[in-house]
Amino acid sequence: MINYSFFAGEKVFYLIASIIILSGFYLLFTKKNLLLAILALEIVFNGINLMFATVSFYYGDLTGQMIVLLSLSVAAASFAIGLILVLNYYRLKRSLNIEGMTELRERIEDGDRDGND
């Protein structure tokens, strides 16, 4: 299955893209730092970009490269806004722990307790 032509063809690029996406998923699902969660989303972004560029190259359509350019530009804006949000969250809570982010849930419980009283 994996032979000489595999490494010349397009499947090896999909494999690399899946490794990148998987490393993003690993960071996103296992680390409890909010900053790393945003970084992980960016990694997934890049894996998908690689797939677009691969299709663009092998099937002779330039649109894929254009999509990569535009999505990288949008990624810049989204990453900047995400980091600003994280910074403001840190300033409020003095922590970046995802497991400590339970404000919404606690407020509902408080409301119930108030209603019962």
Place this chain on the structure above:
Amino acid sequence: MVRPDEYVPTNYLSVLIMVIVGFIFGLGGLIFGSFVRPRFYYKEKLVPYECGNEPSGLPWQKIAIRYYPIAILFAVFDVELGLIYPWTVGFSGLTSTGFLVMIGFLLVLLLGLVYDLKKGILDWHRR
């Protein structure tokens, strides 16, 4: 024209070799130096410099937030630069729409910069 599964960017071989040579140049100097340089370490020598005093705590404390807007502004304008470059190279093939859209792009971003500067993002002193 070559087939896609035979394409190799041969021009960049020399850049690759240059990277390797540059890295080996620095690393080789370090390794060569490690044979001749003296090693007399004691605690006072390894303490970070702080005008001769005992260092007070770790350096990684809270630092002013004023540097952070510079990083974000830089990222935004770097994206702008990255989108300008293909426009400059393909200039003679552009239609008038293609010409005007980049002028509009630049003006919108300039408007954003003017907004930030008016709001005092880079004013180091408090108003």
Place this chain on the structure above:
Amino acid sequence: MVSNNLFLEILLILIKIAVVLGIVLLHAAYTVYAERKIIGRMQARLGPTEVGPYGLLQPIADLLKLLTKEDIIPLEAERLIFLVAPLIVLTFAIVNLSVIPFHPSFIIADVNIGILLILAGASLAVYGIILGGWSSGSKYSLLGGLRSAAQVLSYEIPLGMSLAGVILAAESFKLSDIVNHQAQSFFGMNAIPQILGFIVFLICAFAETNRAPFDLPEAESELVAGYVTEYSGFRMGMFFLAEYISIYVMSLLIVHCYFGGWTLPGWLLTIFPPLKFVPAPLILLIKVYFFVFLFIWVRATYPRYRFDQLMSMCWKILIPVSLLNFLIVAFLKRGGF
């Protein structure tokens, strides 16, 4: 047969690299000497005189001293990052040399995106500064690294923007195409129609190389030595070698982009025909020497800027001016000039 050709090709590239590195490193070493000598004369001192005749062997003595100095890693440092940071800076300073032509037919890597590779090298070299300052474990390094990083990042924007004007004039990323385009143009150099871009580029070149009047890393009175505070021996030498190499890269870029590289403008040749017989490398060398001298001259003349002045000058003056230059070039070219 194929592998034989490849081997020969690699050998040829290695010889080219050795020639370029030899020339540039020799120049970089003697620029240190020239700088001390010139600044000494400008301040009514003598400069180095002890080692060799007129102190000519001083660079070799400096090199030997740096190699044999102790290599100190502070206790608080993040070891791996601390060790790698100067290597990053030096490597990318050297890589920038690979796309610059030194002669009409002498270039290490003839790639289509020449200038972009230089910008890419510059933007990756910033990591050396940031990580070196962060990992040292000293407060001065941390603050100095942050300041130099903010400075280098900010000044990359007007630098790239004024370069965009040059690229637009020639419609190519290749430096040799840019030089040839200037030789065929009316003025013979880009510096006359794009005078705004040239001034912005010159200012940014000083800031990108961390030279006076923007030498905040060396602001001894405030930050000791910036991000190099904790570095010693050959690692500090690597930072300084990278600085002097990038002086040459910047001078070569200025000469190629704004002053016609190895060509002389056509109107000068019609006024004074014997200049046709001056060899191309000599013209390039004289122009580059002038700009390296300018780097030293400015250091001896201008006082240091304050950090907030530096930032507001970049974002409030240089970026709008370089944008204006770019728009002027674009409209002129669209209008058919």
Place this chain on the structure above:
Amino acid sequence: MARPLFMSIFLLLFLALFLLLFRQKKVVYQFLVYLVMMVLLGIVYLFLGSEFLMAFQIIVYAGAILVMFLFFLYLYPEEEFKIQDMRNSTLIKTLIPSLLFVITLILILFTFDVREYEASASVYSVKELAKLIYNQYPLAIFLLAFILTYPMIAIYLLMKGSESDD
């Protein structure tokens, strides 16, 4: 001849970086692994016939967007960057979707056959890319300008917050 060699080297490098990611305990080192990955991805774009994408990836992505992340290292105290893994129950719950994703991907990779490539390769110059973007999709670029102004406005909100903080 050389392309399979280079591509297998790239595949091995990416695998090694992926495995290296598991061993890092600090955010800085995880970030550095990711940075190396992105620079390598730029070189992979070179093998996809797009020099400009390599330059864009290195100048804009590695040189600007990820630098923003590094500025965070300066802004926060050091203890915040020693991270731990999540609790075990969440780990299992959240790893299942990603494993499913990978299994699907591998199935797609090795069961379906690809189309025959066109004989003439598609190594386009930057000029053709520029013509495509600016002549045929000008509205996308113009909208991008507005998207890029959002962070600029967000900076002002951030700085406004910091003044009330002191």
